[in-house]
Amino acid sequence: MRRGLSILEVIFAMAILSLLFLFVLGILPTGVRSIKKSEDMAAAAAYSVELIEDARRNMPQAGAQTFRLTLNNTEFVMVREIYRVDAALTDIAVTASWQPNTPPLRYVTRLRGQLPSPSPR
Numbered sequence: 001m002r003r004g005l006s007i008l009e010v011i012f013a014m015a016i017l018s019l020l021f022l023f024v025l026g027i028l029p030t031g032v033r034s035i036k037k038s039e040d041m042a043a044a045a046a047y048s049v050e051l052i053e054d055a056r057r058n059m060p061q062a063g064a065q066t067f068r069l070t071l072n073n074t075e076f077v078m079v080r081e082i083y084r085v086d087a088a089l090t091d092i093a094v095t096a097s098w099q100p101n102t103p104p105l106r107y108v109t110r111l112r113g114q115l116p117s118p119s120p121r
Contacts, residue, residue, distance in 0.1 A: 036072075041105065043071040044078075044096035048107045051080045055092045056111060062090075074098050088112055 005013075047069070060082060067078040081093045090111045097104035 037102070039072050040074050040098060040102070043074070044076055044098065044105050045107070047071065047076065047078060048094040048096050048105065051078060051094045052092050052107060052109055055080060055082055056109075059090075085110065 051067070062083050064079055064081045067080070069076050069078070076096055076098045079095045079097075081091075081095075083091055085091055091108060092111065093106060093108040095104050095106045
């Protein structure tokens with residue numbers, strides 16, 4: 001009757017465990033990148049909503065404004081556009097972009113009410 005494992009069985013088991021360990025290490029960077037991208041998207045969404053709410057409160061004149069900011073060590077470029085649809089409707093759009101290979105996020109809302117008249121120059 002045999003007791004224990006042969007050296008060949010131990011080597012085979014170590015090889016399988018090593019391959020599994022390498023597989024797990026290969027997945028780890030992908031998970032970290034996904035978490036970072038999710039954090040960036042959440043930050044962009046939160047700041048976009050903040051820009052829309054600011055426009056609702058203050059109702060600046062029609063036109064576009066660009067904001068540059070750094071959140072979570074990522075530089076964002078936010079463009080807020082305010083334009084009249086007609087005399088009673090105003091659209092506010094915020095486009096958030098970062099990293100060249102990431103598609104921008106765009107949020108749009110429509111308000112009832114008039115924009116202030118442009119100031120005379």
